[in-house]
Amino acid sequence: MNDKKTIFSGIQPTGCITIGNYLGALKSWVQLQNDYNCIFSVVDLHSITVRQDPIALRKRCMDFLTQYLACGINGEDNLVYFQSHVPAHAELAWILNCFTYMGELGRMTQFKDKSAKHADNINAGLFTYPVLMAADILLYQTDLVPVGIDQKQHLELARDIAIRFNGVFGDVFKVPEGYIPKEAARIMSLQEPTSKMSKSDPNINGFVSILDDPDTIRRKFKRAVTDSDGEIAYREGKDGINNLLNIYSAVTGQSVEDSVNEFSGLGYGTFKERVAEAVVEELRPVQQRYADLAKNKDYINKIYTEGAKHAAYLASKTLRKVHRKLGYVDR
Ligand code: TYM
Numbered sequence: 001m002n003d004k005k006t007i008f009s010g011i012q013p014t015g016c017i018t019i020g021n022y023l024g025a026l027k028s029w030v031q032l033q034n035d036y037n038c039i040f041s042v043v044d045l046h047s048i049t050v051r052q053d054p055i056a057l058r059k060r061c062m063d064f065l066t067q068y069l070a071c072g073i074n075g076e077d078n079l080v081y082f083q084s085h086v087p088a089h090a091e092l093a094w095i096l097n098c099f100t101y102m103g104e105l106g107r108m109t110q111f112k113d114k115s116a117k118h119a120d121n122i123n124a125g126l127f128t129y130p131v132l133m134a135a136d137i138l139l140y141q142t143d144l145v146p147v148g149i150d151q152k153q154h155l156e157l158a159r160d161i162a163i164r165f166n167g168v169f170g171d172v173f174k175v176p177e178g179y180i181p182k183e184a185a186r187i188m189s190l191q192e193p194t195s196k197m198s199k200s201d202p203n204i205n206g207f208v209s210i211l212d213d214p215d216t217i218r219r220k221f222k223r224a225v226t227d228s229d230g231e232i233a234y235r236e237g238k239d240g241i242n243n244l245l246n247i248y249s250a251v252t253g254q255s256v257e258d259s260v261n262e263f264s265g266l267g268y269g270t271f272k273e274r275v276a277e278a279v280v281e282e283l284r285p286v287q288q289r290y291a292d293l294a295k296n297k298d299y300i301n302k303i304y305t306e307g308a309k310h311a312a313y314l315a316s317k318t319l320r321k322v323h324r325k326l327g328y329v330d331r
Pocket of ligand 1: 010012020021022043046151197
């Protein structure tokens with residue numbers, strides 16, 4: 001290994017990758033990948049806290065990994081793989097479960113939201129899910145975790161677990177930092193701009209998938225919920241407009257202030273068209289690369305096989321250290 005720092009991040013293979021995931025996470029991954037040793041996983045173990053159809057899940061896992069690469073992740077210089085191919089994630093999660101308190105897990109807002117949404121299936125996995133996420137991160141001695149703001153609480157728990165474990169056994173885990181983009185920290189639903197854009201939203205007009213075709217993208221933005229005062233400004237109470245300004249700024253890389261100036265005096269209709277066009281252009285090369293990559297199964301297969309092999313090697317080093325500290329007999 002070189003002396004670069006390490007990044008770990010992942011996306012759950014549920015629903016479809018949205019511009020929320022793209023702007024909140026994937027785009028940062030692409031921007032940071034040359035300066036770090038990066039480990040990007042399709043976190044399939046996480047996805048079964050909610051019931052999944054096996055055939056659809058297998059296909060979706062492949063689609064997600066292909067989309068990572070289509071977004072510009074270099075799968076040869078970075079490790080890109082399926083979480084279930086590296087058993088060390090689950091092993092470390094068990095151990096960390098014994099260093100995490102019920103009270104901490106009960107406070108996780110995502111657990112509260114998801115258990116309200118799936119009241120018929122509040123399984124133990126849903127409850128301990130943040131511990132698996134902590135294991136994902138700590139397994140690789142990760143320095144930086146690029147995520148959207150909705151994962152901040154989980155990340156803080158991962159830090160707390162690492163500090164607690166290190167407090168007992170000495171320096172075993174690196175304590176990771178988060179990397180949360182400013183404008184795209186929390187992209188909101190186009191239909192309900194007070195709620196997060198979610199990849200499993202049953203209302204498909206609420207999100208834009210990174211694989212939506214240009215006309216679908218234009219239509220979804222045209223229907224985006226705004227307000228009735230007709231002013232393009234960024235302030236409290238203008239959730240729909242704020243969201244569109246955030247999306248535009250995250251895509252173009254310019255500040256929200258510059259975006260407000262660019263659109264001042266325009267009507268909402270034209271504004272929405274311009275935002276839609278920026279998104280269409282941003283996603284055009286992604287979609288072209290996706291179409292090419294999807295035909296190249298052997299290449300994809302090589303990326304995730306090699307990725308898992310190397311990840312398993314790195315993970316085994318941390319796991320061995322943990323086992324020794326705990327007092328397990330050497331294998
Ligand atoms: P997930 O699959 O819900 O989302 C994947 C990534 O996308 C970000 N994100 C958003 N960012 C901005 N606006 C939004 N509307 C939006 N929706 C989602 C998320 O913050 C995340 O970065 N538990 C994680 C996956 C995970 C993980 C990890 C992440 C498992 N292990 C280790 C980092 C490190 C999750 O469910 O993300």
